[in-house]
Amino acid sequence: MSRLNELLQQAGNIGRNEDGSITRLGFSEGYFQALELLKARMKEIGMQVETDPVGNLHGVLPGSDPEAKAIVIGSHLDTVIKGGVYDGMLGVTGAMEVAARLKDEGRTLRHPLEIWGFNMEESSILGGTFGSRCVTGMIDPDLPGYPEKLAKFDCSPEKVKAAKRDISKYECYLEYHIEQGDKLDNADLDVGVVSGIVSVIRYEVTAKGMSNHAGTTMMVNRKDALVGMAKLIVAAEQRARELSDTLVFTVGKIAVSPGQENVIPGQAVATFEMRHMDRAVTDQFYTDIQALAKEIPNCEFEFVNTIAKYSTPCDLRLIKLIDGVCTEKGIGHVIMPSGAGHDANPMAHEGVPIGMIFVPSVKGVSHQGDEYTKPEHVDIGADVLYQTVLKLDENGL
Known part of the structure; x- marks a missing residue:
């Protein structure tokens, strides 16, 4: 089993239920257990790591050019109730594999590489994509009733405001994710290059x-x-x-x-x-x-x-770039929309160019314990992500 698949299974299995499904809700004990595991691994890679005020995991691999904007990769660490191993966690561990591979090969990117493991992407009383909306500044935490909702998670309007980042310094945002549908599996394709989010x-x-x-x-x-x-x-x-x-x-x-x-x-x-x-x-x-x-x-x-x-288109330059990587490597792929929402949405809505890479979900199953992506697809998708980051670092957008 590859390094990535081992880490994915180790972190993704936190919150295992008796029926085999995973429940790792945002702000839960299991959520922070997974966060601390990945945080320690990021430090081993040599990343600068923090847990931000709203429980997002954030790691930075500095680049050689202090003026260059960051290449950002992210997804989420939480699951739905009785979810699976892959939804969200694949994207965070896949991003970490990019950083680990850079270290293995002795490469220093010109751009900083930032990795986000977002909190509470799944639906909740705080609204979906909570962690990424905090980072992009899309949440007004002072709206009537919202401070009381935050208090249920030992959070506050002050913490939400403190989590906002200057995303004008982001070159782009990439997200690696399982498809959660059956198009790729039925067509026997390895990768989906996402055109937009419905x-x-x-x-x-x-x-x-x-x-x-x-x-x-x-x-x-x-x-x-x-x-x-x-x-x-x-x-x-x-x-x-x-x-x-x-x-x-x-x-x-x-x-x-x-x-x-x-x-x-x-x-x-x-x-x-x-x-x-x-x-x-x-x-x-x-x-x-x-x-x-x-x-x-x-x-x-x-x-x-x-x-x-409303629908969020992916950046045409990133679609072309990811499509080109797949073609160069002879990877069977298709350009397709995403039927699910993602942390990429808030990034795009606040002006950050986004690109997404999908790998197949066997039988189209997601948001339940039988969610499964083959180990070889986990590695193929991560390699496409890695090659995309290298090309972005060399040529930019």
């Missing part, structure tokens, strides 16, 4: 009917909010399939009121999520859902937008 749009949808006795109210007289919501979900799912083969639609959360077995539901609230690279597609889909809702009898619908994270 939009994530969410609405809280409320269906309003009328509660009544389940035994005495005949079917013809019912105004069942759950039935109305079910009809809308089915109709929206069908419309998503018709509109675009790369549009995805998910209802992962639903609540029914009053929630009693013998009472007809008077209200149902669900989260509608849609993802696509093109905002015009998600806008059209939302318009279509509203029209479908008006056709459902005995029920009224309300829509409230809760999240609107």
Whole structure:
């Protein structure tokens, strides 16, 4: 087993559950255990290392040119509940392999090399990509209610503000990650060169009917909010399939009121999520859902937008560079969008050019214990990352 695969398994297995899955939530004991392990390894490589005020791991390998901007590589150290080894951790350990290989070969880059292991990238009450949004200054920690949320993690607005960095000194940001889908695995390809990160749009949808006795109210007289919501979900799912083969639609959360077995539901609230690279597609889909809702009898619908994270394109120069590295090395690859959000999003939104490298997820499985990427793909992707960093250091953007 390669050095990278050994470190990935050692760090990635922290937080192992009895069923084989991994739970290493941001700010948890397991999270900081993994951070300290990687922090010690970074010091062995010769990096300047710190844990920043919000629990991000940060390492720097100085360059020979004090005027050169930093080449930055990052991903996250936390997992979802009952997640897997590879999501996030691959990117941090892969970045460390780049630094270790530079040391092995006696190379000193002209640019500084910075590595980030971000805290709480996964969804939480603090919002997704928490650690990277702190670094880029995208969080206003003084918003009503947010200090109280921070306090639950022994964090504070002052710490959030102190975590902000001067990202104008960043040449670019690279992120190495598993695909989390099945395109590469199905096509028997080794690498995905990411073209951009899709939009994530969410609405809280409320269906309003009328509660009544389940035994005495005949079917013809019912105004069942759950039935109305079910009809809308089915109709929206069908419309998503018709509109675009790369549009995805998910209802992962639903609540029914009053929630009693013998009472007809008077209200149902669900989260509608849609993802696509093109905002015009998600806008059209939302318009279509509203029209479908008006056709459902005995029920009224309300829509409230809760999240609107629009698509983030990767830098065309970095896409071309990574594509060229794969071609030179004869690596089977494809240029493709990412259907998941990443720490690259905040970097791009604040003006840092981003590039991403994907390797296959076997059977497209992620966010669960069976998440798996073959060891040879782990090493192939890290080599593409290494060669990309060398070319960036030589030629810049």
